[in-house]
Amino acid sequence: MKEQIQDNNLTSRPLEAGETLEDITARSEESAASPKEADAKPAPEKSGYDKVALMALIVSLIAWAVMLVPSLYSGYVALAVAVLSVVLSAFGLKSRRRIWRDTATTALIIGGVLAVVILSFIVVIYVGLKGM
Secondary structure, eight states: OTTTOOOTTTTSSOOOTTOOHHHHHHHHHHHHHSOOTTTOOOOOOOOHHHHHHHHHHHHHHHHHHHHHSOSTTHHHHHHHHHHHHHHHHHHHTTOSSHHHHHHHHHHHHHHHHHHHHHHHHIIIIIIHHHTO
16 A cells, blocks of 8 residues: 555656665655755855954944044044055955955945045145145
């Protein structure tokens, strides 16, 4: 009775000579247990750019912290650190994982905004007022 019950998937291809229902069942279970090559995705490898993206985020936050230090040259130092953050972020965008590319993008925005704010302040205040 067990041999008479056939699964629709098992009868969808023609039988080979001498093949029994048990052989077909064993082969179908074997193929179901092993993942197909097309379905299996390899895990993205860690790259050195992951660390660069994290360093860019840390450096951009340091640039904003340097801006808060009350000294004569803190703006110029913060500008230099912000530019360094933008450069590191550009390299961090080469990361293979999306989370690190998003981190690098965030650091790029943080450093870029700070650089634009400081540069506009320098241009307007120093250059504009010295021309008067």
